[in-house]
Amino acid sequence: MSDAKNIILQAASELFLEGGTSALSVRAISKRAGVSTIGIYSHFKGKQGILDELYIEGFEKVFLAMDILDINAPARDVILNGVKGYLTVADQYEAHYRLIFGESDAGYSPSEDARAIAKKAFKKLIDVSSLILPEDTKPTEKRRIALEIWAFIHGYVSLKHHAISTFISPSQWNRLALSALATHIDAIIAKYAVHILK
Amino acid sequence: MSDAKNIILQAASELFLEGGTSALSVRAISKRAGVSTIGIYSHFKGKQGILDELYIEGFEKVFLAMDILDINAPARDVILNGVKGYLTVADQYEAHYRLIFGESDAGYSPSEDARAIAKKAFKKLIDVSSLILPEDTKPTEKRRIALEIWAFIHGYVSLKHHAISTFISPSQWNRLALSALATHIDAIIAKYAVHILK
DNA sequence: AGCTAATCATAACACTGTTATGTAAGTCAA
């Protein structure tokens, strides 16, 4: 990657972290990067290209957050730890998170490359959440369970961002999300245990 | 409400349903309504005012969707029916839903009046979801459970809107959401049953 | 060296929400 490209991306990332999408205008980026506005078009595919990079950056953070250190811990704890990491990233990189879930720029839609990273992250989630399932569980079933967990936890993050939700503090939100998910995971485990016993 | 005000709002609502926020420019509204752009500012508080009206419109749809017809049915079914209505509204008025959850216009934030309607809808959700809880459950506990249900189901709707989620059809999404929620509700009921038995 | 392709700057285009200015219409009291 060339110098100018790096400088532009750095400027964009800074502005994005500071003020979200509203602070991310082509002119603001070029001004901070010390280049002309045309630089965003010669090095990236316009603003879409910049947003794509930030989208990928966001999903990479999510991907790393799900990294599991203690592979020997009980499956239930491994998942909850992964989710804890997910929630931390969602807090720390809120602008990225909002971009990923279309909460910041209605006009933006991710490119093929960006979608590929997103799918990679989802596959990792499937791997992690499958730990509570029997090994011979069908792929579609594994995906279904991963989706349940993702929907649940993302629902909490998204509601936290909602304007109505001021009566609950951010840290309390994360605790609520984790305890609710624990309940749900236990329910899933119990269901499969019964299934095995039969 | 005056004539011009109604005409403007009608035009805005139509454009919104047709093309979402991106189709909702002040000039487009005024053009369709047959008035000058200044009309949006004399009858509403600019674009914010228009979005506020649509925000309220959206939450009223959600509110109505949770109306329960069969009050004598089992609590579990009453909730699932209410959620089914919620999902239908989310599909039918996708633009409104996205606006409500900040997925369409990053600049918009609802007024006090709009927030009030949102709180009213949430209170209704608390009432409905409390049906599976013992009558003497504390208000904060009731709220916590309502939040669990809302987060779960909204998480599914939000993921459905996500770009990565093309591998699942819309109707399938709703089925997945409902069955996952059923699992979760049963888990909650079981938990409270144990609590009572002790 | 000479040619080609990429990089950059200026300025402009078509859009956005908003507002200052001016005009016309309606309202109400003397």
Next chain:
DNA sequence: TTGACTTACATAACAGTGTTATGATTAGCT
């Protein structure tokens, strides 16, 4: 009816947005 005052509307402009056409400059390669 007349005069004063408020409201409704229109035109045009302002400051911002993403994008691009036109040139100029630079870099890489034959």
